[in-house]
Amino acid sequence: EDQVTQSPEALRLQEGESSSLNCSYTVSGLRGLFWYRQDPGKGPEFLFTLYSAGEEKEKERLKATLTKKESFLHITAPKPEDSATYLCAVQARSGGSNYKLTFGKGTLLTVNP
Amino acid sequence: SAVISQKPSRDICQRGTSLTIQCQVDSQVTMMFWYRQQPGQSLTLIATANQGSEATYESGFVIDKFPISRPNLTFSTLTVSNLSPEDSSIYLCSVQGHLGQPQHFGDGTRLSIL
Numbered sequence: 001e002d003q004v005t006q007s008p009e010a011l012r013l014q015e016g017e018s019s020s021l022n023c024s025y026t027v028s029g030l031r032g033l034f035w036y037r038q039d040p041g042k043g044p045e046f047l048f049t050l051y052s053a054g055e056e057k058e059k060e061r062l063k064a065t066l067t068k069k070e071s072f073l074h075i076t077a078p079k080p081e082d083s084a085t086y087l088c089a090v091q092a093r094s095g096g097s098n099y100k101l102t103f104g105k106g107t108l109l110t111v112n113p
Numbered sequence: 114s115a116v117i118s119q120k121p122s123r124d125i126c127q128r129g130t131s132l133t134i135q136c137q138v139d140s141q142v143t144m145m146f147w148y149r150q151q152p153g154q155s156l157t158l159i160a161t162a163n164q165g166s167e168a169t170y171e172s173g174f175v176i177d178k179f180p181i182s183r184p185n186l187t188f189s190t191l192t193v194s195n196l197s198p199e200d201s202s203i204y205l206c207s208v209q210g211h212l213g214q215p216q217h218f219g220d221g222t223r224l225s226i227l
Binding site: 004031032034036041042043044045046049051087089091099100101102103104105106 | 114117144146153154155156157158161171205207209212213214215216217218219220221
């Protein structure tokens with residue numbers, strides 16, 4: 001069974017204090033790993049897709065990396081508007097629904113001014 | 114990406130009743146899905162809504178409790194039947210084009226049961 005574990009559950013940073021969020025996964029053949037941002041009262045907003053180990057994607061202050069066992073979401077010099085819950089999900093190549101996303105519980109990031 | 118509208122955005126229902134949630138997309142999409150997000154839990158796939166045929170349910174979810182319709186490539190409904198307090202949750206619709214492309218989500222329906 002595919003599993004996704006995110007850590008830490010919650011992270012509080014000062015504005016400008018860089019850090020990383022972790023997503024560990026076990027999957028029967030990875031089709032893609034997805035990062036989403038979710039604001040209170042909203043649905044998940046897509047950030048990145050990573051397909052293979054060694055791949056990196058960047059968007060503004062966010063950078064996502066992927067290994068065979070985990071992904072990191074690096075946040076450089078965060079601002080208060082980066083405060084949100086960050087979700088990681090995997091899509092497997094085989095077994096059950098090919099489109100099924102298996103999500104972690106998320107990391108609640110709070111950036112204080 | 115597609116614009117996804119869900120209705121209602123929230124509702125409070127009595128035990129034993131049913132609620133139907135609508136998901137409308139502004140363009141034709143290949144795949145539509147329904148997820149549940151319970152407090153403190155991860156998003157969990159309920160079913161894949163298949164156009165013109167019965168939905169495909171994940172383990173632990175059954176058609177009698179969560180009937181789904183998808184009459185065309187832009188619209189789907191999820192009904193949560195015989196409501197109990199355990200059904201209090203956020204229900205989200207998502208859409209996807211092809212395998213490997215990201216899924217995009219609506220803003221969800223927040224359901225509370227009295």
